[in-house]
Structure formats: C-alpha cells, structure tokens
Amino acid sequence: MVAEAGLEADMTSTKTTGSTSDHPPAQGPENTQEIEYMQQDCKKNKMKGESNKTVPFYKLFSFADSWDCLLMVVGAISAVGNGISMPLMTILIGDAIDAFGGNVDNKQAVVHQVSKASLKFASIGAGAFFAAFLQVACWVITGERQAARIRGLYLKAILRQDISFFDKDTNSGEVVGRMSGDTVLIQEAMGEKVGKFIQYVACFFGGTVIAFIKGWLLSLALLSSLPLLVLSGSVMSFAFAKMASRGQTAYSEAATVVERTIGSIRTVASFTGEKQAIAQYNQYLIKAYRVGVQEGVAGGFGFGLVRLFIYCTYALAVWFGGKMVLEKGYTGGQVISIFFAVLTGSMSLGQASPSLTAFAAGQAAAFKMFETIKRQPDIDAYDTGGRLLDDISGDIELKEVCFSYPSRPDEQIFNGFSISIPSGTTAALVGQSGSGKSTVISLIERFYDPQAGEVLIDGINLREFQLKWIRQKIGLVSQEPVLFACSIKENIAYGKDGATDEEIRAAAELANAAKFIDKFPHGLDTMVGEHGIQLSGGQKQRISIARAILKDPRILLLDEATSALDAESERVVQETLDRIMINRTTVIVAHRLSTIRNADVIAVIHHGKVIEKGTHAELTKDPDGAFSQLIRLQKIKRESDQYDANESGKPENFVDSERQLSQRLSFPQSFSLESSGRGIDSQRSFKISNAMPTSPDLFETSEGGPEVLPSAASNKPQEVSLLRIAYLNKPEIPVLLLGTVAAAATGAILPTVGLLLSHMINTFFEPADELRKDSKFWALIFVVLSVAAFIFIPLRSYLFAVAGSKLIKRIRLMCFEKIIQMEIGWFDKAENSSGALGARLSTDAASIRTLVGDALGLLVQDISTAITALVIAFDANWQLSLIVLVLVPLVLLNGNLQMKSMQGFSTNAKVCSLMISNYKLLA
Template identity: 70%
Template sequence: MATTSNGDAEAEKSSKIDGEEKTQTVPLLKLFSFADSTDVALMIVGTVGAIANGLGMPLMTILFGQMINSFGNNQSNNTDIVSIISKVSLKFVYLAVGIGCAALLQVTCWMVTGARQAARIRGLYLKTILRQDVSFFDKETNTGEVIGRMSGDTVLIQDAMGEKVGKFIQLISTFFGGFIIAFVRGWLLTIVLCSAIPLLVMAGAFVAMIISKMASRGQSAYGKAANVVEQTIGSIKTVASFTGEKQAITNYKKFLVDAYKSGVHEGLAAGIGFGTVMLVVFCTYSLAVYFGTKLTLEEKHTYSGGQVMNVIIAVLTASMSLGQASPCLSAFAAGRAAAFKMFETIERKPKIDAFDKSGKVLDDIHGDIELRDVYFSYPTRPDEPIFNGFSLNITSGTTAALVGESGSGKSTVISLIERFYDPQVGEVLIDNINIKEFQLKWIRGKIGLVSQEPVLFASSIKANIAYGKDGATIEEIRAATELANAAKFIDKLPQGLDTMVGEHGTQMSGGQKQRIAIARAILKDPRILLLDEATSALDAESEKIVQEALDRIMVNRTTVIVAHRLSTVRNADMIAVIHRGKMVEKGTHLISIVLPYYSFTCRANIMYT
C-alpha cells in the first residue's frame, strides 16, 4: 500500500512544473465516444449541411466574377447586360436558398447532438461518482469539484462537440472550396496569394496552444472556488459563530484571482492571434490587388477583371475562414481540457462497485459477524495501520458494544462491516461467508446504519424516512416512526410527515434528527444494525428518548454499538474493549471493575471468553 501511495505521489509531482500542473487533455475524437446511433446520424446530416454551407461563399465568388465581367463587356448593349445580370441575380437567389437549407441542417443537427451527448455525459458522470468506493471520496474528489464539473465543464464539452464542430467543418469547407475555385480560375495569382497561409496557420496554432493551457488552469481555479462556497454555505452557522465571513471571502477571492489571471492571459493570446490574422489578411489584399492588376495588363496572360476579382475574393475568403476558425479551436481546446477529469472518472473502475450485479443473493441472513485476522489501514494514510491481526466474533441476534479511546478503531469496524473499505489482509464474514462474495447492494440492504451525525436531505420527513427502502408505503413509514419513538413529535408538527427538515436537517433538533435517522434505518428491517455513537451528541433527555427507541429496534437483530457512554452499553450482551487496533478485553455484563483501556472510568465485570 505504501509503495502504491508513494508511486501516486511521485506521479503527481512529475505532473507539475514550477508548481503548476501540466495541461491534460483528451483527443478530440474521444469527446464523441458516448454518441449513440441517433447522434451519429445527426452528425452525418449536420456535416453534409456544414460542407454545403461552407461551399456557399466560394461559389458566390464565381457569380461575383461573372457579374463584373458583364459590366466590363463593352461589346454588349444595355439589353444584353441587363439579361446577363438578371440571370446572375437569379443564381444568387438559388444559392441563397441552398445555403439557407444547409445552414438550417448544420446548426440544428450539431446543436441537438451536442446537447444530447452532454446530457449523457452528465448522467454517466453522476452515475460513476455514485458507484465509486468511499476511498475515492477520501482522497480524489470533493463536493465543489463534482458540482463544478457537472455545471461548468459539461457546458465547455457541449460547446466543443456541438455547434462549434459544425462551424469548423463549414470553415474548412470554405477554405478548400475557395482554393479549388481559385486554382481553377487563375492558378498563378493563387500561388502568389498562398504566401499568406503559413502565417495564418502559425497564428492559429499559437492561439490554440495558449488558450488550452489557460483554460485548464481557469477550470481548476473555479473548481476550488466552488468548493469554498459549498463548504461555507453548508456550514453557515459555524462560519457565523466564528465570524469567518471575511476569511471565506478572502479564500474565494484568492481562487478567483487565479482564474482571472488565466482569463487575462487567454484573452491576450486570443487578441494577439486574431490581430495577427487580420494583419496578414489585409496585407494580402494589398498584394492581390497589385499583382492581379499587373496580370490583367500584361498581354501574355489572359486574365479578365472578373477572373482576378474571383481569385482574390476566393483566396481571401478561404484565408479568412482560417482566422474565423480560431474561436472553434479555442472551444475544442477548452472542451478537451474539461473532459479529461470527467472522462477519467467515468472510466474509473472501483474496487468496491455499488452497481455490480454479480455476487451471492440469499433468501435472508442470520446475522453472524466475524472479523478474522484483519490488517487494515486507510487509503489516505497507508503508513498508519489501524488493525494488525484484529479478530472479532459477534453471534446472530446479540448486541455487541465496542468501547475504547478515540482513534482506537471502533468506527473502522463499522466501515468494514458496511464494506465501505476492504481489509488489506484478512476477512470480514457474515454467516461465515466472505462479505466480498455477496452482491454489494443486497448485503447493504440487510444492514442498517445510524451514525453520530445523522444526514438528512433538504426534503420532507416522509421523504427522508422513505429513503431507507425503495417503494416504501405510508403504513411502513408510520410503523418505522413508531418504533423509532418519533411519531409523537412528528404528529405535533403542523404538517406532520410532510414537514420540511431544512438544509441538512437544520429545522430539527439533534434528538429529532436522530430519531428520523433511526426510522430510516429500521424501515428496511435490517438483520444487522450498526450504531456508531448514535447518542453521543445528545443531551441527557434526548439521549433517554433515543435510547428507548434503540432498545426497541435492537430486538432479534445483530447489533453493533460504538459508544463512549456507560448508559449506551449497559444492556449489551458482549462488550469488547479496543485499544490501538487490538481487542484487549471482552466480556458480558457490567458489574464492578475499572477498564484501564477505556476513555473514561467505568465499572464493569469482564467475563473472559
């Protein structure tokens, strides 16, 4: 484990230069890796429309040349000129109708497929986030980053594989169409004007490179800023009590300054690139007019005025299309940078997969629990072992209390039974079957967890309780509130079960939140009940009420209690004292001796097994 961690650390260090992260991107084609058959059809139709739309401008130069030649034909009378101009004008109308239809197909198809694929990426990203193991959230991501990627980065990705792709294909079509027509109408003048192309390409490449780098830095800074906001708003009472508003604003501004600097550099690069493109284009205008006039006046060349203007406008239109492609290249660069982390997460295969359908599914479990010779350390602290050969056996239908100093490993036992983590060595067994062999969703459905700080969602009491079981009926919810000793206070509320609990349950007291959490856990009728210091944060009166609720629901279940209070463990069938990752004492009921390894003085009689 230590070796792996050190390797990751070295990889992370190697990805930085002078304290700044390297720009990491995905190939452009990979952006479309989540397209389905409908999206492919839309992209094909949109591409055809974009090519046709792009050819509109080069074709227009031919008509423009015909119009100039008709004006300059002295041998024709006025009637002939009007007839020729009328025909050219009609051709302009036909061209306008064709370009209009092509533009409609181009924009519609590419915008629709971009929106479809971006929505699919959002859904896959959220699904992948939810299927990850707990260690992923410990060390690799945070709430603000996830929200920032789903709200901001997907917009950049959608832009990079939607309308901008159609626009880019249109401009490339204009580029090649313009030069093909220019070479056909006057190859010598076209070759001379081609001297401007290398400068245009160099300017575009410079802009794309700088913008890609700056966009990646800006996205990282905005993600960190969003995390500051999420933490501040989510803990607003703590921030207010410690008058930390100024500190929160300072931290937020610090990341905004980084994003601002990236935006300034990006804007400067785009401005220099666009300015260079315009400089080259207008210099090319000058060269084209001079050399075109010279070719027209020389008798050895049969260039008419219409041909010269046709070539000049076709070449400049084609060249301008490269300059106009700069925003598209910027969008591609930003989208590729934004997609890197999202696609990396989507492709990540967790070791503990909550969506994995394989594994054993039994009719039911008895609830025997055994931790056999377990060696474990948390992924974020691989060099600090929690358990070194830890073993524990809990018989079905009994209540086991885990006591000991803070940091001794009590809550780790809960995490291993829930399979939030897997031990590096050893086994966690339920009914003498390794927990890894069970289907994860099924086995977690047989386990109920009530933690010290119950998490409630910003919805009604009924919705929070119903979260414990899919398709729960109102009768089952009411029965759960009765068992959790929560029915009395809920019935006194004006809206009863429909009462909103507020953000993170702020509208409920500590005891009320805990009883709602107990009702949620008991709703699925678990065979194993895990209580991780479920009453430690409550006052004496609330603790008494909650403890009564716990005593009700622990009947005929295997219950594991992590506690620091004597009142919580006094009715346990077995008490295990954990000290520095080892079980040092194990007994049955409380009588009269001091536990030297416990975090407070407690009188008990240890019946050794």
C-alpha cells in the same frame, strides 16, 4: 480529551503494533487551517500535472447513440453545403464585375447579365438557408443529447465509486463544478462548434479549388499567406487550451471553497470564520482573473495576427493582380473572383479558430470526467455478482484483519485485529478516540476492504456477497443524522427501494418519530430543509433511525448515535434504539458509557487491539481495568465540563430555554470528517452542518401547537438594470474608455476595407499606366490598414478582458461576502443550498462578464462598423443604400433567433452536491 490523555498515560505498558489513530485527532482551529492549506497545496500540485492532459477529439463522441450519429452525418453534410455556398458566390461576383466593367457603353447588356447573376445568387442563398438550418439544428440537438448523457453517466459513475475515491481523488465542490461547468465546455466542443468547423473547412477547400480553376498563378501567390494564418491559429489554440485548463482549475478550487463554506455555514459563523473564507475565496478569484486577462491577450493577439495576414493578402492581390491583368490577360472580374475565393477560404480558417479553442477546452474538460466514468472501483456498488441468500442470521466476525486507510497507507489502523459477535447479541465497542472503533463499522458496511484477514457474516466472507443485497441487510445510524432537502417521507423512503406509505408510517412509529411528525401541518410531507435544519437534533436522529429500520435489517450499526445530542434528546433516542435492537445483531460504538449498560458484550479497543472484553458487570469488577478507567476519566471530564459551565455564568438549562425561543438563535455545530476523530471517513471527506441539538419540542409554540415551517417557495428574481451593473465597473472606467476607442477604431477598419476594395476594382479597368501606378498605391494603403488592425484588435481585447475579469471577480466576491453574512434561516430554502449557490456563483457571474467583456467590445466594434458603413454607403449612393437597408430587419431577426442562452445546471448541481456530500448514506 482528558479521558483519552489519562487512559493513554495509564496504558503505556500495553504493547501495540498499529497506529494510534483511526482518524486524524481533533485539531484546534489553527492546526486545522494549516492542514487544510497543506491539502490544498497538494491538490494544486496534482492539478498542475493534470492540467495538460486531454482526451483525443474523437473520444468526445464516445457516448453518441445511433440517433446522434445520424444527426452528426446530416449536420456534417449540411455544413459542407453551407460552407461551399460562399466560394460559389465568388464566381457570380466576378461575372457581375466583368458585366459592369466590360459593358460600360451597353446598359442593356449590363442589366441582362446582372439579372442572370442575381437569380443565381438567390438560388445559392435559398440552398444555403436550408443547409445552414440543418447544420445548426442537427449539431445543437446532438450536442445537447450527448452532454446530458455525459452528465448522467458522470453522476452515476461518481455514485458508483468506493469511499476511497472520495478520500483521495475528489470532493463535492469539484464534482459540482464539473457538472455545471465542464459539461458546458464539452457540449460546445462536440455541438454547434463542430458544424461551424466543418463549414469553414469546406469553405476553405471550396474557395481554393475555385481560385485555382480561375487562375492558378494568382491563386498560388495569394495562398502564400496561408501557412502564416495556420501558424497563428495553432499558436492561439495552444495558448487557449493551456489557459482554459488553468481557468478550470482555478474555478474548481473556488467552487470547493464555496461548497465547504456554505455547507458548514454554522461552523463558519460560530467561529467568525467569514473573513478567512472570503480571503481564501479571493485568492482563487485573483488567480482566475489573471487567467482571464491572459486569455484576452492571447485571443486579441491571435485575431490581430489573422487580420494582419488577411489585409496583407489584400495588398498582394491588388499589386500582383494588376500584374496579371497587364501580363497574363486576366480580366478584372477574374482577378476579383480569384481574390475573393482565396480570401473567403483564408478567412474561414481564421473563423475556425474559436472552434479549435472550444475543442481544446472541451478535450481538457473531458479528461477528468471521462477518467471517472471509466474508473472501475474495487468495491462496486453496481456489481450484480455475488452470493444471494434467503436471509442472514447476523453472526459477525473479524478475523486477523489488517487495515489502513487508502488516503494514509502508512498509518496502520489494525494489525491482526479479531472480534466475534454472535447473532442477536448487542456488542459495544469503547475506547479512546482513534482506537479503531468506527473503522470496525466501516469494514462491516464494506466501505473498505481489509488489506489482509477476513470480515465474515454468517461465516461467509463479506466480499462474496452481492454488495447491494448485503447492505440491505445492514442498517447504519451515524453520530450525525444525514437528511436531504426534501420531505420527511422522502428521507425515510431512501432506506428501501419501493417503500409503501404504510411501511414508512410503521418505521416512523417504531422509531418514536410519529408523534412529533403528526404535529407538523403537513405531517410526513413536511420539508426538512438542507441537512434537516428545520428539525432538532433528536428529531433528525429519529428520522434517521426510521430510515435505517425501514428495510428491517438483521444487523444494526450504531456509530455514536446519541453522542451529539443533549440529555433530553439522548434519552428519547436511546429509548428508540432500545426498542429496535431487539432480535437484531447490534454493534454500538459508544461515546457515553452509561448508554451501554445492557450490552451483551463490551469490547475495549486500544491501538487497534481488543484489550478487554465482557459484560458491564464483569468489566467493572476490576477497578484497575481499562473499562473502569474509562468510566472514571469520563466522570472526571463530565464534572470538569459542568464546572466550566457554571463558571461561565450561563447554566445549561438557560441555554436550552434561549435556544427554544428561536431556531435562528440556535448555536451551530458542525460535524467535519476532516477534524473529527470519530468519523468513519478519511480526513478528506465532506462536511455536514446541522443546528445544535435541541429539545424534541422545538417546533411547538407556547400553546402546544405546531409551528409552521418556512416556505421554500421562491419569488421570481428581479432583473438588474445595466446602470447598476455598470456602476460596479466604475473603477475601470478609464480602461473601458480606452477599450471603447480601440473597439471603435477596429470597427471602422472593415467598412474602410470595403471602400478600398471599390477603388481596387476600378483600378483593374484603368489604362495600363494608371493601373501600374494605382495598384502599388492601394497595396501600400492595405499594408498600413493591416498594421492598424494588428495594433487595435489586441488592445481592444486586452482592455475589455481586464474590465470584464475585474467585474466578474468583484461580483463573485461581493456575492460570496453577502451570502455568508445571510441569516442562517436563509440557507434553509431549497434554492439556497450549497450546490445551487456554488453553481450560481460559477455560471451567473460568468454570464455577467459578457456585459463588459468580449461581448461589449464586439458590440462597440459592430456599432462603429455600422455607422462607418452607413456613412460610406450613403455618401456613395443613398438610393441603393436604402434598398439594402430593407434587409437589415431580416438580419436582426436571424440574430435574435440564434441567441439562445444555455440553460444553467444549478438544479443538477444542487442534487449532485447532496448526493456526493452524503455518499455513505446512499451506499
């Protein structure tokens, strides 16, 4: 700024001891971009250090209540019952096989023994049904309950934190990402996955015990593959945990880009920064794509390894089982019973691997959230301790204050700063940008505490007061009015808990806002849009003033309240401020010096020191004084700006007239605490977008009637055809075709195993010579099958991971490109807020991946399994196959009942985004 540069040059003789900046100086677009990239690099390094941090598993249940404990106990017992049902059936399978093989010539005996086994099968099935129902119901319910509680506690903890937490540790995009994404991972880790894990563990131990009872020697031989299964599962779990953290980091960074871009969409559009935002978003999507492919490779390799060991166990069973029949007198049914008991137990460990993966992802996701929940801020908004008085008179004094922002501890703003403001007076703070004016406001509001010195109100240290109570006595009107995406009445009501309609109406009238509010069709119930975009700058500021005075504060803080307004809006708002400052202690941070002529005292601050103090008349008497220099330099700058405006060939009044033609054509302006020297946040606080200030009559038609605001109602979204989604995956068609072949081959393996098992069972009832020869042959076949599974499963997983990850990357990028190219009015709708759109890009796009990711690969695999099984079954015995097919509808119904899609948290994310982005207002 010219004025600032001139003042700096003329004050070189002034001795200073503090830093020259209250906040970072205004940067040009290139410098701002460079600073943002540097901040992102620092954040990346920090996240790398945090990516390996997890919480202990039992800590996930820290917020369970007594009902949750009961549900978990019942669910655990039911899971154990459900788990041991399968090993119990292996006993009946062995008995049935002995009945078939040992009574070939006695059909009546076969029917009698098989009938008894069938009744036992039905009894176990009924018991397993009730156990499985209780298991799933209890764990799903408690998972939902605890996840909802964690989300609430996390948001409460976020709102409890002091401003320094937001300066250094987080931002709104990260909070929204954790609310909508990480809580899902935590819920999976302590919900149904726990029940499944207990079920599989119970199945393993049940199968092992039954196998050793039936024949310890064969069981011991078959269990030799167990360490390999455990090792492969552990390696896969570790790999998944590491990549899950990396994936969370990538998507969290991408969510931050979305939040920042959409939240400042007018600034992005005005500076044509769409390409830069898209490129930055694409960088994080590429990183997430790589992590997704790596997850597919790790998962496929892990599951392929499990199948390799399982089918090798089949080979061992047929060969060593034959030896047991020949040498130890085992029956065929006994061998099969032992084999299936060990197999069921071993397979349960493989099936437990996804649960371990979910546990690892949940533990990683919970670390940051739980750390935030446990964090005790130095300035606690929920602390009920402290002094409560009947009222305050409003005397303010800053005594020998030393202060630097927590995010920049090496830059000292104040070093022995002192100022006294008597009750009922109006004090104006002026000075160049970065001199420390807004920092005074922050200290009085107790957004920060000084490192040394005292901030006193009525002679009492500000730290001694109950924070909530003293803030109720202080009203703040900032440069940029902050409005939430709700009605005017609700926005004003934020100023006081339990405010009545009469109080809200009175505040609106006192703030000179009632006239334009009454012109709206819905009056106080008019929706203002996100960040109040439906209103002009002057209208928003008057609503902000009404909110500030609703609680009738004794101290009023005006932080450049009119600097962002045009001349007409400034005049109306200044009249409003003059009315409400009566009988209140008022501290004004002034931008336009003409607005503080009537101040009782004016303090000129330079480099964190008061270098001049007095009334307007007293300070202007000295033509060489700092205040007089500020006036002259501001006049020079105003004349320079007017000259530039004239040179542009487009007068200001023409711009105002053009702006009134359409709200959508209003030139955008953004207030960013990253780049503004006037903000009271640090360089890492959040951005708030608003339309360029317009005249108070923006919403009046040419006839003088009020213009109807756009409706926020949204239509039900249309479903997109699978062909359209598949078209987006067109570049990956070769990959999908190869993946389909691999999935089909993988699916054909399981029915083939069933066919080989029938030959294996027959082998145990053959004569000794044939048994010895055939057992070796079928063992070799199983080894070949295990190698095939180890090849096709990782190949299928990798290929579909590539296709799925590319689809989600492409859709996210296309959606983001389309979003930031939408007309500005589109963002006014409640469902198109920055938080909701960020959550939609995160969760909805991830849901689409299932169409061509692992789910599609499993679908192809299952279809291949079904076709191969039907061919084998009908070739063996079509009558029995038809009878078994009768049960297929029941299986499909069961699967349909289990497919409950998890509800998204876009609404929660939108509310959360608004709260975090405007945290100072809520404080």
